[in-house]
Amino acid sequence: MIHHQVIPMKYDNVAQINDIAGLEQQCKQLDSACLKADLEHLTKEDGDHGLLCYHNGQLVGLLSWYPSEGTTGSINAVVHPQYRRQGVLRSLLERAREDVRPLGIHRLSYRVPQSHPAGMAAVQAFGAAYDRSEHAMKLQNDASAKQSQTVFSSGLDLTAAEPEDLEFMIACSSAAFGDPEDWTRDYFRHTDEPSRPTYVIRKENEPVGLIRVNVINDSTGFIHNFCILPARQGEKLGRAALTLMVHRLLEQGYTDIRLSVVTENERALSLYRSVGFDVTTEYKYFIGPI
Structure with missing residues (x-):
C-alpha cells in the first residue's frame, strides 16, 4: 500500500489539467484498454x-463523478498502470462517497471499457453488479448530413x-424508453x-419526438435522449431527425459529434451507422450501493 494524497480538482487549475492529460497519455502508452x-x-x-490522487508529486489516479437520475452518482476513474492494486482507486472512491452522500445519492454507476477486465474485477469487488453495455459512437462520415436535401423537404423540423x-x-x-x-x-x-x-422534433408542426445535446465544449456535442413517439415509429422519422440534428451541429461548428447506444439495440445501431456514426469503444456499466 503506497502513501497517497487525494485532493479535489479545480476546473481552471492549469497544472492539474496538464497532470490529467499526462496521466491519460501514460495510460495509452502502457495499457491496451x-x-x-x-x-x-x-x-x-x-x-x-474531479478527485486527484498524487504520490510523491506525481498524479497516479483520477476519479470523476456527476449526479445522474437524482439518486445515482456516475463514476469514471483512471489509475496509472504501475500503481494499480495499491489502494489508489479505493482511496479515491472513499473520498467520492463522502462527497456524494450529502446530495442524497445512494448508489454508484461505474463505466468500464470492455477491454479492461481488471477494471471490471475492481468494481465487482466494490459490490457493484453488471447493469448494461453500450457502444460509444462518433460521427466519422458527415456525407449523409451534408447531402440532406430530402430531409429539408420532408416537413420535419427541430x-x-x-x-x-x-x-x-x-x-x-x-413512452419511448419505458x-x-x-x-x-x-x-x-x-x-x-x-x-x-432540448429540441422537439416536429412533422408538419406536430410534435413527434425529441432530441437533446450535451454541449461538452466548443467543438464537442453529445446527442442523447433521442426518441420518437411509439405511435409514429416506422415512418422513417428517426433517420431524418438525426440527420437534421447532425447537420445543424456541423453548421454550428461542432467537429466532434458523439452518442451512445445499448449494444442489444441493433435497430438503433443500424440507424446511427446510416447517418455516419461508427463504434469507437464498448463500455460495460455496473451499479452498486454507496
Missing part, C-alpha cells in the same frame, strides 16, 4: 467533479423546447441546464 479521463467534462465550471413543451417531452420520453412519468419528470428537472439544449 481505452481509459479516458474525460477532461472536457472536468474543465467546465459546472462540469464533473425547434428549441419551450416550457409549454415539458409535458409532451415527459410523455414522449416515458420509464415512469414521475421518474422522467425528475430527470428533466435535474438535467435542465444551458449546456444541454
Whole structure:
C-alpha cells in the first residue's frame, strides 16, 4: 500500500489539467484498454467533479463523478498502470462517497471499457453488479448530413423546447424508453441546464419526438435522449431527425459529434451507422450501493 494524497480538482487549475492529460497519455502508452479521463467534462465550471490522487508529486489516479437520475452518482476513474492494486482507486472512491452522500445519492454507476477486465474485477469487488453495455459512437462520415436535401423537404423540423413543451417531452420520453412519468419528470428537472439544449422534433408542426445535446465544449456535442413517439415509429422519422440534428451541429461548428447506444439495440445501431456514426469503444456499466 503506497502513501497517497487525494485532493479535489479545480476546473481552471492549469497544472492539474496538464497532470490529467499526462496521466491519460501514460495510460495509452502502457495499457491496451481505452481509459479516458474525460477532461472536457472536468474543465467546465459546472462540469464533473474531479478527485486527484498524487504520490510523491506525481498524479497516479483520477476519479470523476456527476449526479445522474437524482439518486445515482456516475463514476469514471483512471489509475496509472504501475500503481494499480495499491489502494489508489479505493482511496479515491472513499473520498467520492463522502462527497456524494450529502446530495442524497445512494448508489454508484461505474463505466468500464470492455477491454479492461481488471477494471471490471475492481468494481465487482466494490459490490457493484453488471447493469448494461453500450457502444460509444462518433460521427466519422458527415456525407449523409451534408447531402440532406430530402430531409429539408420532408416537413420535419427541430425547434428549441419551450416550457409549454415539458409535458409532451415527459410523455414522449416515458413512452419511448419505458420509464415512469414521475421518474422522467425528475430527470428533466435535474438535467435542465444551458449546456444541454432540448429540441422537439416536429412533422408538419406536430410534435413527434425529441432530441437533446450535451454541449461538452466548443467543438464537442453529445446527442442523447433521442426518441420518437411509439405511435409514429416506422415512418422513417428517426433517420431524418438525426440527420437534421447532425447537420445543424456541423453548421454550428461542432467537429466532434458523439452518442451512445445499448449494444442489444441493433435497430438503433443500424440507424446511427446510416447517418455516419461508427463504434469507437464498448463500455460495460455496473451499479452498486454507496
